[in-house]
Amino acid sequence: MARISIKDLQKTFGAHRAVDGISLEIRDGEFLIIVGPSGCGKTTTLNMISGLERPTGGQIVIGDTLVNDLEPGERGLGMVFQDLALFPHMTVFENIAFGLRVKKMPDAEVRRRVAAAAAAVHIEALLEKFPRQCSGGESQRVALARTIVTDPSVFLMDEPLSSLDAKLRVDMRTELKSLHHRLGATFVYVTHDQAEAMTMADRIVVMSKGRIEQVGSPLDIYNRPATRFVAGFFGMPTMNFVEGAVVASGDRRSFRADDVEHPLPAAVPAALAGREAVLGVRSEHVLVGDGASLKGVAQLSEPLGDTTLVHFDIGKGRRLVAKVGPTAAIEPGEALTFQFAAEFCHLFDVHNGARLY
Amino acid sequence: MKTAASAMSPEQARVRRIRRERRNRIVRHAVLLAWTGFIAFPIYWMVMTSFKDSGEWVTWPPHWVPHAPTLHNYAQIFAFSSIDPSLSRQAAEQAFTIWKGLGDSLLVCTTAALLALLLGTFLAYSISRFNVGGKYFRHTILTIRMIPPIVIAISILIYYAILIPYATGAVFGARISMFDTYIGLILIYTVTTLPFVIWMMLTFIDEVPYTLEHAARLMGAGRFTVIRRVVLPLVASGMVVTFLFVFILNWAEFLLALTLTHPEVTTLTVLLNKFQSASEGRLYGPQAAIGTMITIPVVVLGILIQKHLVKGFSFGTIRR
Numbered sequence: 001m002a003r004i005s006i007k008d009l010q011k012t013f014g015a016h017r018a019v020d021g022i023s024l025e026i027r028d029g030e031f032l033i034i035v036g037p038s039g040c041g042k043t044t045t046l047n048m049i050s051g052l053e054r055p056t057g058g059q060i061v062i063g064d065t066l067v068n069d070l071e072p073g074e075r076g077l078g079m080v081f082q083d084l085a086l087f088p089h090m091t092v093f094e095n096i097a098f099g100l101r102v103k104k105m106p107d108a109e110v111r112r113r114v115a116a117a118a119a120a121v122h123i124e125a126l127l128e129k130f131p132r133q134c135s136g137g138e139s140q141r142v143a144l145a146r147t148i149v150t151d152p153s154v155f156l157m158d159e160p161l162s163s164l165d166a167k168l169r170v171d172m173r174t175e176l177k178s179l180h181h182r183l184g185a186t187f188v189y190v191t192h193d194q195a196e197a198m199t200m201a202d203r204i205v206v207m208s209k210g211r212i213e214q215v216g217s218p219l220d221i222y223n224r225p226a227t228r229f230v231a232g233f234f235g236m237p238t239m240n241f242v243e244g245a246v247v248a249s250g251d252r253r254s255f256r257a258d259d260v261e262h263p264l265p266a267a268v269p270a271a272l273a274g275r276e277a278v279l280g281v282r283s284e285h286v287l288v289g290d291g292a293s294l295k296g297v298a299q300l301s302e303p304l305g306d307t308t309l310v311h312f313d314i315g316k317g318r319r320l321v322a323k324v325g326p327t328a329a330i331e332p333g334e335a336l337t338f339q340f341a342a343e344f345c346h347l348f349d350v351h352n353g354a355r356l357y
Numbered sequence: 358m359k360t361a362a363s364a365m366s367p368e369q370a371r372v373r374r375i376r377r378e379r380r381n382r383i384v385r386h387a388v389l390l391a392w393t394g395f396i397a398f399p400i401y402w403m404v405m406t407s408f409k410d411s412g413e414w415v416t417w418p419p420h421w422v423p424h425a426p427t428l429h430n431y432a433q434i435f436a437f438s439s440i441d442p443s444l445s446r447q448a449a450e451q452a453f454t455i456w457k458g459l460g461d462s463l464l465v466c467t468t469a470a471l472l473a474l475l476l477g478t479f480l481a482y483s484i485s486r487f488n489v490g491g492k493y494f495r496h497t498i499l500t501i502r503m504i505p506p507i508v509i510a511i512s513i514l515i516y517y518a519i520l521i522p523y524a525t526g527a528v529f530g531a532r533i534s535m536f537d538t539y540i541g542l543i544l545i546y547t548v549t550t551l552p553f554v555i556w557m558m559l560t561f562i563d564e565v566p567y568t569l570e571h572a573a574r575l576m577g578a579g580r581f582t583v584i585r586r587v588v589l590p591l592v593a594s595g596m597v598v599t600f601l602f603v604f605i606l607n608w609a610e611f612l613l614a615l616t617l618t619h620p621e622v623t624t625l626t627v628l629l630n631k632f633q634s635a636s637e638g639r640l641y642g643p644q645a646a647i648g649t650m651i652t653i654p655v656v657v658l659g660i661l662i663q664k665h666l667v668k669g670f671s672f673g674t675i676r677r
Contacts, residue, residue, distance in 0.1 A: 052571050073577030085568035089590045098586075099576030150576060 002063065002153035002186040003028045004049065009058035011044050018044045020210035021058065027203075031180050031187040035197040036207035037233070042190045043158055045207070049188065050079050050156050062154065073102075078152035080160040084143040086131040092118075092142050093127040099150040117149035120179070137168050144179070157189040161196065173199050194234050198222065206230050224346075228353035231280045231346060237309060240281045240320045243350065248273035255279050255345070260294055260314060265342050268357050272347065277356055280346035283309065286322035288330070292339040296320065298330045312336060400652065406645035407431070414641040430646035455647060458628035462651075465539060465614075465624060466607035469546035474600050476547070477554025478562075478592075482584065484555065485562045486570075495559055501552045510616040517541050517617060537621045545613055550603045557602065561595030562588065601662045605655050625651045 004026040011019040019041040026032050034042040047053040049060060051072035060067050067075050086095050094101075096117055100110045118124045121141040131139055140160065147155060161169045161176075177200050180187050191197055197204050198218045206213040206221065206229075214226040225231035231239045244257030246264065253273060254263045262279075288310060296312040299319065303326065310322045310330050322338060330336060347356040365373070406414060407430050409423040434455040483489045490497070517535035526532040535541035565588055573583045589596075611626040618627065629647055 050571075050575060052574070071579075072571070072574045073579070077575060079572070079575045081568045081572060083566065083568055085566065085572035087569060087573075087587060098573065098578075102573075102576055102578045102582060146572075146576075 004154065004186065004188070005059075005061040006045075006049075007059040007061075009045065009048060009060065010056045011041070011048060011053060012056045017210050019048070019055075022207075022210075022212050024205060024212065024215065026186060026188060029184050029186055030202045031177070031189065031200060032203050032205065033189045033191060033197040033201035034205045034207060035191055035194060035233075036213075038192055040207040041210040042192075042207050046156055046158055046188065046190045049154075050077055051075055076152055077154045077156055078147035078150055079156040080143050080147050080158070082159040082162055084139050084160070084163070086139060086142055086146070088131055090130075091127065092123065092129050092131065092134070095131065095142060096127075096146045096149050098146065103150075113149050114145075117145040120148055120182075121145045121175075136164050137172070140164060140168075140172060148179075148183070152185065154186045154188065155183075157187065159191050159193075160189075161191075162193075169196075176200060195236070198234070206233060208233075224355070225280075226355050228278060228280065228348040228355075231348065235282055237283050237321050239346075240283065240286065241348075242279045242281075242318065242320075243276075244279060245276045246272045246274065246347065255347075257318075258316065262294065262340055262345075263342055264345060264347075264357075268347070272356055275356070276350045278348040278350055278353075279340075280348060281320075281340045281344065283321040283323040285341040285344040286320060286338055287341060288322045288324050288328070288336055288338045292337040294338050296336055296338055298332055298334045298336055300332055301330055310336075312338070403645045403648045403652075406641055407649045409642060409645075411642055414639075430642040434643050434646050434650070455625075455628065455650070458623050458625045458647075459650075461539075461622055462608060462624040462626075465542050465546065465622070466604050468539075469543045469550065469607050470600050470604040472543065472547045473550045473554045473603055474558075474596060477551050477599070478558050478589075478596065479584075480551075481555045481558035481562050482588065485559055486567075495556065498552045498555050502549075506549065506610075506612045510613055513545055513613070514616050537618045539622055541617055542614060542622055542624075545617060546607045546610065549610075549613070550606055553606070554599055554603060557599045558592065558595065561592040561599075565591050598662055601658045605658055605662075608651070608655060 004024075006022060006024040006026070008021050008023055009019055010017070010021050022041075022045065034045060036042050044053060048055050049062075051067065051070060051074075055068060062075060062077075087098065090098070093114055096114045097110050100113060105113075114127070115124070118127060121144050123138060123141045123145060126134060126138055126142065131142065134142060140163075143160065157176075161172050164172060173196060176187075176189075180200075189196075189200065201218055203215060204218055204221050205215050208229050214221055214230045216224075216226075221230060222234050225234065228241070232241070242255075242257050242260070244255055244260070246268065247254055247256045247261075248270060251270075252263065252266070253268045253270070254261055255277070256262075257279070284307075294314070296314045298310055298312045300311040302309040302311075306326060307323050308326055308328060308330075310324055310328075311319055312322065313319055320338075324330070345357075348354065349356055405420075405422060408426045408428070409420070410425055410427050410429060413420050413423060413425070436455075480489075484495055514536070522532040522534045522536075535544075569587050569591075570583050573587050574580075578586065609626065610624075611630070614622075614624045614627050615630065618624070623631075625647065629644060629651065
């Protein structure tokens with residue numbers, strides 16, 4: 001069983017609370033990605049699961065064993081590091097075999113298992129080479145093979161793709177996901193790249209300042225962000241935010257920010273009326289032109305090929321971004337009209353960023 | 358206001374700069390050459406003297422090269438030929454001790470350097486990885502080397518020759534002296550060179566990324582296996598450099614060996630001194646021959662170190 005249960009986990013470095021009491025259930029066989037900006041405590045959390053860091057407080061249970069006091073090697077985990085950590089003085093074969101040699105496995109068995117692990121990530125031809133002779137992608141595979149070979153029930157990965165170039169990174173994402181399917185093991189993966197998290201994860205844990213902001217499936221997190229932080233962290237370009245207040249007239253509710261007023265869906269609770277709030281709308285839900293009533297002035301247009309991003313000003317220095325069709329020709333300085341797709345509007349608390357609707 | 362430089366045409370300025378650079382280069386090389394001559398002259402004189410017969414040792418005007426080169430001095434210090442009947446008994450006995458001096462020096466210097474390397478490597482590891490002693494400990498260690506050996510020589514002598522025999526006599530009933538023993542000299546050499554070993558090994562161990570050790574530990578390797586299989590192989594060339602460096606320090610050490618031994622343990626540097634103060638006049642020839650023999654290993658090791666230093670310091674080849 002490779003279920004990991006984390007209860008009230010804490011880690012402090014001096015006065016700095018790197019991980020501030022998080023609780024999390026990681027299911028057997030799932031691909032869980034912990035994502036957040038640098039310094040949010042995600043790597044520290046991973047290191048505590050692996051045993052490289054000792055928790056200041058809380059519990060980590062892997063399977064049915066409390067592992068707080070177990071050595072890293074006794075936890076039955078495999079880990080791929082950000083810098084890969086291949087041993088430069090050993091051949092690829094010896095790198096992969098290291099974990100088996102440490103366990104004093106017979107030579108024939110070592111050969112058989114190294115060959116199998118190398119085949120799993122297609123690096124049979126590299127076995128006699130040294131890490132310095134391998135390309136970035138090859139080194140990546142060697143690091144994976146070295147982890148696979150010990151047959152761990154849990155794989156921990158600390159930004160393993162960050163050293164690769166953009167194209168290779170996308171290829172490796174696909175490969176990691178299929179590897180996860182084949183092995184059926186639990187993957188716990190740390191990254192600051194929201195695109196990696198969206199594409200690979202079964203579930204995503206979003207962390208900020210040592211705390212968990214939200215846990216959920218990628219689409220859950222994208223469509224119903226629990227906080228303003230999560231809403232802003234996911235999605236390219238960043239979600240548009242407008243500060244203002246919820247106003248009610250009759251049984252209709254709308255959002256007002258100075259001169260801008262926009263209707264909200266009927267499902268917005270009446271209790272929110274009169275409350276200050278932040279309206280969040282993704283760029284693809286900002287509809288430009290055709291019957292829209294709100295006015296703006298285009299500032300910049302960024303063609304991406306399949307879509308075009310239009311940055312426009314709505315007065316008082318407030319800027320919004322809209323995703324429009326690739327054929328829409330909007331020149332900087334041009335006046336435009338827009339509206340929001342009301343059913344995709346999010347409301348967040350002005351102060352703590354919690355989701356209101 | 359225009360400055361002199363801006364008043365010059367670019368061409369003039371260029372010519373001036375080239376001239377100045379050339380002049381600087383000539384001055385620099387002249388100074389370096391003069392200094393090299395100053396440093397190398399005693400060595401040159403020693404080597405020349407070692408090939409001179411007794412009549413040529415002291416002459417005026419000096420013989421810059423031996424007029425009648427001879428291997429007599431070498432034959433004498435290695436006792437290849439029968440002893441020169443013209444030498445007194447005492448001088449002849451001294452002439453025989455080159456082998457003993459060589460053996461003692463090799464034994465003491467090698468053992469002390471290995472011991473210091475072993476201790477220093479593990480100490481450096483703990484300082485690098487566990488921050489033993491705090492942030493500034495690595496610098497504090499080096500200050501130990503600021504104490505001149507003469508300051509500790511006498512107090513160590515008192516320890517070795519009086520306090521330790523007295524203490525062991527009182528506790529165990531047998532007086533054990535550290536004075537004039539191999540262990541005594543090896544220990545003091547180990548202690549005096551340890552700061553260098555720690556300092557040098559720190560620079561090498563600091564270069565080994567933490568994550569390599571983390572990776573090994575996650576694969577089930579214990580601390581000791583990690584050090585043996587991952588850290589030590591990666592700092593091996595650094596260890597060779599450090600060993601050679603410390604060996605040379607020990608090999609050339611004179612003051613502590615002179616103070617803490619006599620007559621049993623005789624290192625080469627102490628032996629050399631005995632020739633100088635021999636009551637039978639000064640045997641410049643054999644002395645120069647021994648001096649040359651002492652210098653050869655240092656030169657050879659120096660060349661070896663140079664080769665390894667390149668490898669040792671181009672250590673950043675580890676993929677990060």
